Amino acid sequence: DAKTTQPNSMESNEEEPVHLPCNHSTISGTDYIHWYRQLPSQGPEYVIHGLTSNVNNRMASLAIAEDRKSSTLILHRATLRDAAVYYCILLNAGGTSYGKLTFGQGTILTVHP
Amino acid sequence: GAVVSQHPSWVICKSGTSVKIECRSLDFQATTMFWYRQFPKQSLMLMATSNEGSKATYEQGVEKDKFLINHASLTLSTLTVTSAHPEDSSFYICSASLGILGGYTFGSGTRLTVV
Numbered sequence: 440d441a442k443t444t445q446p447n448s449m450e451s452n453e454e455e456p457v458h459l460p461c462n463h464s465t466i467s468g469t470d471y472i473h474w475y476r477q478l479p480s481q482g483p484e485y486v487i488h489g490l491t492s493n494v495n496n497r498m499a500s501l502a503i504a505e506d507r508k509s510s511t512l513i514l515h516r517a518t519l520r521d522a523a524v525y526y527c528i529l530l531n532a533g534g535t536s537y538g539k540l541t542f543g544q545g546t547i548l549t550v551h552p
Numbered sequence: 553g554a555v556v557s558q559h560p561s562w563v564i565c566k567s568g569t570s571v572k573i574e575c576r577s578l579d580f581q582a583t584t585m586f587w588y589r590q591f592p593k594q595s596l597m598l599m600a601t602s603n604e605g606s607k608a609t610y611e612q613g614v615e616k617d618k619f620l621i622n623h624a625s626l627t628l629s630t631l632t633v634t635s636a637h638p639e640d641s642s643f644y645i646c647s648a649s650l651g652i653l654g655g656y657t658f659g660s661g662t663r664l665t666v667v
Contacts, residue, residue, distance in 0.1 A: 475658075480663070481661060482645045482661045483596070483647075485655035485658075488655055539601065540647070542598075
């Protein structure tokens with residue numbers, strides 16, 4: 440399975456933008472890029488996903504490199520509630536691992552008041 | 553939006569007993585659900601894929617006789633931890649897909665403590 444690499448931790452100040460990077464140099468053409476976040480003692484929460492084009496939703500934006508080997512999750516204005524572990528996951532749309540989300544270690548985002 | 557309800561949110565049981573965790577899709581039908589386990593300060597580990605009307609598919613290293621999964625309807629999957637031991641104490645989380653073009657929704661998790 441194609442893997443992702445994320446920084447262990449990042450820090451931000453409240454109301455500032457946050458750019459969370461993810462490297463996935465072995466991504467295949469059928470891999471979707473998914474982002475989830477997990478607050479302490481809760482199940483993960485879907486943030487955003489994309490395939491090739493940049494994506495925007497009410498929570499965040501996803502910028503995907505042209506060669507798809509990296510992506511960046513953008514939180515436009517961080518709030519204290521955005522403090523969480525952010526997971527970048529490749530979801531295979533074909534093959535034996537179809538539909539399985541495999542979580543890595545993620546990035547711990549700390550937001551300072 | 554799509555909601556997955558997981559129950560109970562926490563449970564304490566005695567060693568040797570069995571515990572059942574329920575995962576319900578409230579406003580959509582889930583042909584496939586997934587069960588994860590998470591130990592403190594670690595990431596989620598996929599345990600098994602639950603398929604409605606058929607046997608679950610377990611990940612390598614997960615004991616299927618210990619972690620019984622039943623997916624009898626399109627809205628309910630259950631995970632039963634049989635003959636629980638303290639090392640089974642963990643955070644169990646279920647998930648359902650909204651289709652390959654959608655995201656995945658997760659339950660709020662069940663904290664299992666075996667004493």
